[in-house]
Amino acid sequence: MTTATDRAIAEIRQSKPLAKHAKKILSLVRPHIHFTPRKGKAADNKLGASRLAGEPDLPEGTAWPVGPGFEGEAPMDFIAQIDLDSISRRDVDGLLPKSGVLAFFVAQNYDGGKVIYGEHDAIVRVPLPVGQRGRRKGAKPPRWGGFDVTADMVLPPPWTELVSSKNRSGTAWNSRTGRRGKGKTLVELAHDAHEIYCQIYERWLEEFGHAQHGMFGYERMMEGAQKADELVLLRMDYNNFTAYDFVEVVSIYWFITEDDLIAGKFDAAEVFCGSTI
Amino acid sequence: MARSLSELTDTELEAQFLEAEHNALAWAELGVDQSNERGSRWMQIAGELRAELTRRRPISRSIARR
Numbered sequence: 582m583t584t585a586t587d588r589a590i591a592e593i594r595q596s597k598p599l600a601k602h603a604k605k606i607l608s609l610v611r612p613h614i615h616f617t618p619r620k621g622k623a624a625d626n627k628l629g630a631s632r633l634a635g636e637p638d639l640p641e642g643t644a645w646p647v648g649p650g651f652e653g654e655a656p657m658d659f660i661a662q663i664d665l666d667s668i669s670r671r672d673v674d675g676l677l678p679k680s681g682v683l684a685f686f687v688a689q690n691y692d693g694g695k696v697i698y699g700e701h702d703a704i705v706r707v708p709l710p711v712g713q714r715g716r717r718k719g720a721k722p723p724r725w726g727g728f729d730v731t732a733d734m735v736l737p738p739p740w741t742e743l744v745s746s747k748n749r750s751g752t753a754w755n756s757r758t759g760r761r762g763k764g765k766t767l768v769e770l771a772h773d774a775h776e777i778y779c780q781i782y783e784r785w786l787e788e789f790g791h792a793q794h795g796m797f798g799y800e801r802m803m804e805g806a807q808k809a810d811e812l813v814l815l816r817m818d819y820n821n822f823t824a825y826d827f828v829e830v831v832s833i834y835w836f837i838t839e840d841d842l843i844a845g846k847f848d849a850a851e852v853f854c855g856s857t858i
Numbered sequence: 859m860a861r862s863l864s865e866l867t868d869t870e871l872e873a874q875f876l877e878a879e880h881n882a883l884a885w886a887e888l889g890v891d892q893s894n895e896r897g898s899r900w901m902q903i904a905g906e907l908r909a910e911l912t913r914r915r916p917i918s919r920s921i922a923r924r
Contacts, residue, residue, distance in 0.1 A: 587884065608891045612881075670874070670903060673881070673896050732881055734888075 585788035598774040609737035616728040616794040625727035634823030635725025640699040648688035657686035671732035694852030726822025738802040746775035757806035878904035
């Protein structure tokens, strides 16, 4: 079976303008643990199970994380929880802990976030504190969603620090760090070659899907937030399976370096919320 | 530890085998940097899944033989 990715790879190899850089671009094709969101089931709400939103399972004694809100400090929004045991077979580079749970939060005003790791035998359900955001005692947990997991490959997006045009580099800026200037671009293409790559990438995206929820993929084309040496620990795109409304964001990323990930330094993960491009 | 193979349903097992087999070939064909290593890992996973398929039920053997 030939997939969209197989076709895009063949096009990159066969393109004359890309010939000089094809190997470098293809070396940036990454393994992607792909999440397909769906309506939540009862099993998704079990302690330690993967789910989208709802209530998190955190190491005993861990308080619900707090961060910048619209009016001072506020409880962060819980976006997703991942049962690492259930995805470890698909972590082909062996970067994640083989067991445990990762819970992902984003600040109410989108300016910050948190990733919390817990061992399965040491986590407990943590409801949003009573009184916060109008939560009443005994209230039902917020709506949760589930997701199915597969493994595939993703292409590096153009107009980013991964692949870009020589013409753009002088004015490029990272929308997360605010850093301007040429910066580090892993594959810098001549203008015409970059145009060809954009066309291949867009055809691939149409078929593969614009939403790329999951781990170790890339940011969106032109997002300009991911640093060249960072991995996407998690990317969650807009979906309507949970109570989280994505009202001002399209994609939420938790970026981390490979070194920090291998060392289990999940506190080092940085959040970025991408809005409409 | 990873969810053990015996916990997977037949449908999940077959789907994961096909996925692993496809990924093994795709990474091996890419032929750059770490891709051969990734292809080998997927091939190993596909082998484990195939062994479980073969053990579990005859209907799966046609897939396992591929």
